[in-house]
Amino acid sequence: MIQKRRVPIKGGYFSIPEDPLEPPRLLGSRCQRCGEHYFPRRAICARADCLSDDLVDVALGPEGTLYSFTFVHMPLFGSSNLEHMDGYGVGQIDLPEGPRVQLPLAGHKEDYFIGQRVIAELDKMREDGDTEVVIVRFRPTGDKK
């Protein structure tokens, strides 16, 4: 089977590696003056005591630590692959570089606990002609910790 070309639901938030086995990374910024990292990308450092405009693009993750999570049981706007019979997951993940991000989780509520190691993956939301529209989400790394 030929892998369809994968395109992001919205450009500029996550990478789509050539190798389907390689995890995506989140596209963020680092302030060259104070060292703070941000997701998503921004042009000006948000720290009140910095506000530098010397920011560079960086790739963040793909692993992180689960700060909090829930499973949502209301229908999403329309239908998508994010829905499951037992709801779709949403997590807050602390990335090793600093930022806390809020993104969908794969799987089921029972798969998660606060403090868990999680890793980014791409999830197909729908097919659009010869392309697959994908979003980034997180899943457990499988490490017991």
Place this chain on the structure above:
Amino acid sequence: MRNVAVLGVGMYRFGMGDVPNAVMAREAGLAALRDANLSFRDVQAAYVGHIFAPVMSAVRVMKEFGLTGLPVQHVENASATGSAAFREACLQVASGRYDVVMALGFDKMTTMIQQTTQGTAPENMEDAILPAAFFALWATRRMHERGMKPEHLAKIAAKNWNNAALNPMAQRQTQEQMTPERVLRSRMVAWPLTTMMSCPMGDGAACAIVGSVDLARKLRPERPVVRVVASALQTEKYAPGHLFMGPVVGPAQMTIDTAAQAYNEAGIGPEDLDLVQVHDAFAIEELEYYELLGLCKPGEAEKCIDLGDFELHGRLPVSTDGGLIARGHPGGPTGLAQIWETTLQLRGEAGKRQVNGARVGLCHMMGGGSVCVIHILQRD
């Protein structure tokens, strides 16, 4: 805040219906004018809040009252829209520019939902997650850190449903006493939040007219004057761990900082409050705001809930009109419904839900997790 009093308040009952914005807004505004003993001719400026109505709706809706040429300004700050409109009206009176200013809020949230559900799939990153999820994330973290149980959230929600049953302007009117057990049995929205712990969709309008303290005395000499003694509005300050995408909850520090500013301006502390209204779109919010507003010590919210501290006749009643959960949360008018409730309470006109001897009330709203507005009202 110098020399600002609430002259009159009015509401159009929150709920679901086919009534146009113009009609709801007109009825709320006329009720406030009657309450103030004023004619629309006396209104010198209007700050009008709506979130979901089309461009120019504020100016168009104001024509319902008559075309007097007054300045009309649309204000929008998500859920805090009505609170922000009220603040602008107060600032105008405090500055001395005007003596009588109307703050009006209206919305039909039901039409917004029809518009957004027409799409078949989320089109960008933030659409992929519903607002309920963000507050649920706050709740699961609280369960992890503080041992909160879903029962604590159910107790808050049941309290607010029962308060709303005493408020003729409330959207949710339960016939039988609401219990935490019934709240827990309602449909799960996002673990651990159920539908009865979450605010409903709705429509409605609310209005407050503000003016100088002298004018308040002159217009209604028989009535105690309700002063606006603090108005604080803050946006987020950056701190590590800040969430930039889907900022619905907002940093806890924003409520702490805005409350500190309001208490300082009023020259009081949380121990001086007699009743409080908060942005309880979801029950977990009310629990967190108990601590962030200083109504109890950090980490003691669960204990205080179990003691009934924030019940209608408890130590410090919160969400006396039913809150967003049960009075309703149409959007634009919500913050003004808090002013309506607090004003009636401080005058001793809140009927079956009257807090005995209430003298000082605080109103707290959040907008899109990115702005916090707090007003403190005090009876002379």
